[in-house]
Amino acid sequence: MPNIVIQIPRGVLTDDARTAAAHQIASFAADTEQMPAQTSKRMLSWAVFQEMEAASWSVGGSAIPDSVIPCMVEIKVPEGVVDSAMRAVFLEGVYAILEKSMPVGDGRRLLMSTVFFEVPDGCWGANSAIWTLAEFARVAGYRHLQHLI
Incomplete structure (x- = not known):
């Protein structure tokens, strides 16, 4: 269950490019976190x-x-959801998606600064409940964490 916030200067991306990039990043993140293809999980x-x-x-x-x-x-x-290898994959993939979303022929270089926040177990709320890693594993279906259920 990643929450990904991308801050950019206003007007760099068209509405269509921004929408497509948001969808691609969310899908890429779900793949990286080993979530099943089910809409309810993603x-x-x-x-x-x-x-x-x-x-x-x-x-x-x-x-x-x-x-x-x-x-x-x-x-x-x-x-507990991602390890250092997954973080590296996240960085490369998000950067690639954003770079492809930039205006064609713009000529400017994308400078991306990324910070990962790993929320301690029991400190994430979903709707009106506090979720633990086991709950995330169950609801999100993380393939690599099914042993926690």
Whole structure:
């Protein structure tokens, strides 16, 4: 159950590109976390874009250089769902999806900074209940964590 927040300067992506990237990232995250293809399981994989005014960004203490597109990504997962190898796959895949989503011929380089937050067991709420890793394994169907059920 990743929650993925992608922050980019406003207007970099078209609505269609942003929507497609959000869908692709959520699907890619579900694959990476070894969730089954069932819609009911994959509904737990969320990706959302937050567009920020370019004037809100500072890169190296200055306005955004004309040569780059900054992007900040936060990936929140329940502790125990991903290991270091999965984190590396997440980074490569999310970067590739975002890079392909950038305007054709734009010429600017995508600069992506990503932070993983692993939420301690028993500290994630879903609807009105606190979920543990075993509950996530049951509901999300993580293939590599079925031994916890």
